[in-house]
Amino acid sequence: MMSTRRVHLMPALALGSVAALLAACGGGSSAPPTTSAEPATPPASSPAAPTSGPSPTGAPLKVVAAFYPLQFAAQQVGGAAVEVVNLTPPGAEPHDLELTAQDVALIGEADLIVYIPGFQPALDEAIAQEAADRSLDVLTAIPDQLEGHDDHDHGDEDHGDEDHGDEDHGDEDHGDEDHGDEDHGDEDHGSEMGIDPHVWLNPLNMGIIGGEIASRLAELAPEGADSFATGAATLEQQMQSLNDEWAAGTAQCTNRLLVVSHEAFGYLAAQYDLTQVGISGLSPEAEPSPAKVAEVVDLVEAEGVSTIYFETLVDPRIAEVVASETGAQTLVLDPLEGLVEGATGDYVTIMQANLANVQAGNGCT
Template sequence: MNVRRLIPSAALAGAVALAATALTACSGTAAGDSGGTDGKLAVTASFYPMQFLAEQIGKDHVKVDSLTKPGVEPHDLEITPRQTSRLAEADVVLYLKTLQPAVDKAVEQSGVKNVVDAAALTTLETHSADGHDHAAEGDGHDHGEAGTDPHVWLDPAKYAEIARGVGAALEKADPDHAADYKKNTGELVTKLGALDTEFKDGLGNTASKTFITTHSAFGYLAERYGLDQEGISGVDPEAEPSPARMKELQAVAKKDNVTTVFFEALASDKTAKALAHDTGLKTDVLDPLEGITDKSQGADYFEVMRSNLKNLQKALGSK
């Protein structure tokens, strides 16, 4: 596996408990007394995976706004001063620290108190693009301590851990509807468990275990299901690979019976097509689910993840 598990820091060890209680300052305040609209809890999410959790757990009790609009590459998001000032008006801000430096800075500058950092609700790891440890070198993109990979939502089991923390936070922020949040969280976690089983069953017996992708966002998914991710670039989807890396991938494709080079909808497919042309491989979509657009192979997290599963099964020769 192209993965090295990080030993959680002391600060992370108690993170779940801290995140779950981060909203105690407003725990006695009804949603209608703060920034909510029509009595709803106002939640600002940094990008789609956080927005989806808030909507699934909050349902009719929340009004969710996303800082990253559909079609915008989350890594490159820029925050306006007006957006920063409006963050302080939210009842809850839900984000994933280190994924979007602009959001991290805006949250800090806004002075908002009711913050849930999804990265603190699970254990982040470091995943290299090619089986070598490049954590110390970096990838041209700051992903936190020791080059940690933030793409935890692509592992349904880790996403379920985050969902539990978000549910607990919403219960604290809006205790009048705590029972509903708890119920909705349980239902979502059950669905994520079923999705996890689908991936385990669907990828348990394949002709190849190696997949090549332009965006090295699938380290958690690869680790969970016994696969080997070979990234053309690092976790930054726009990074240009070196000629040496392209040559190395040609050798990997031949050795590991790779059939397909994956690209994503929100970034250019130029590099994927170039590699596929040079190696005689096919191309297909593997969506990192950083946003939903008209080009997405599904209308929500579950639909796109199941499309990813089908594309992986086809590329890896599922039996």
């Protein structure tokens, strides 16, 4: 039987209402003072909405960002001279991105599309068809890329099986038959590429991404090159100080194991000398095998881990199972793949909140 793919929102509607919601919060949408170099911009502007102010040089450049951290970087770098649209609506899991006709049209019209290949298959396809020459693959600039399954001892077999496991969740994806085209979305994005895509969780990588965006924007609008360079430099500074905060904050921890529900935190762990243990692998939605759960339970008990981290956009069940099994507590560690609906924070404040939770959960002083 045929099945639908994952449900998604009509972005214009969603974004419009989010903008309205944020407006209703009375300036809640503006970035906190520590991070805001530019005038407040709504997290994503509807394509139909008027732009936040034309740049001095004419119509703003249209930048499409695949998901939140890329949107943040593009906004920080481009400022008022660019209009950034985030393809993944707030509250949605970016892995699940499905494009509407309007999204594809947007990609077709955009001056620049910033994305990470292999992370959102629907977008990869759309870019290949509509905008291959106008896309910026931010992975290319990232040094020290991590392998997909680095922390996962059962590696690929495990995942191979978990692909079938999806059937069980199966119709979570709304349909078994979908697997043909859906699977790659879920589980294989790491192994297909061989590279863990979650690069943005190392703040220094965000600085690099900002630099890449600035140089591409400068090609598109040479008259704005200076302002883009300034934006990128500001972003890099912010990211440097965020990195310093994290490095200092995690220098002394009673435990360096980071037990997370899905392995999104490889770059973060590598940067701050933590060891990531994922319960369900790189994809947030693969059905965990009981053996893997048992293995994590044993590890948590053996190593005296006191906290299991779960994420904002994914069902916390699996983290709760391990926590209740071991008596550990659960805390949020936001992989920043997207903002939760109505969130008022930005990349920096969420990373700071993450740091606070890691400090509390891992006993860092």
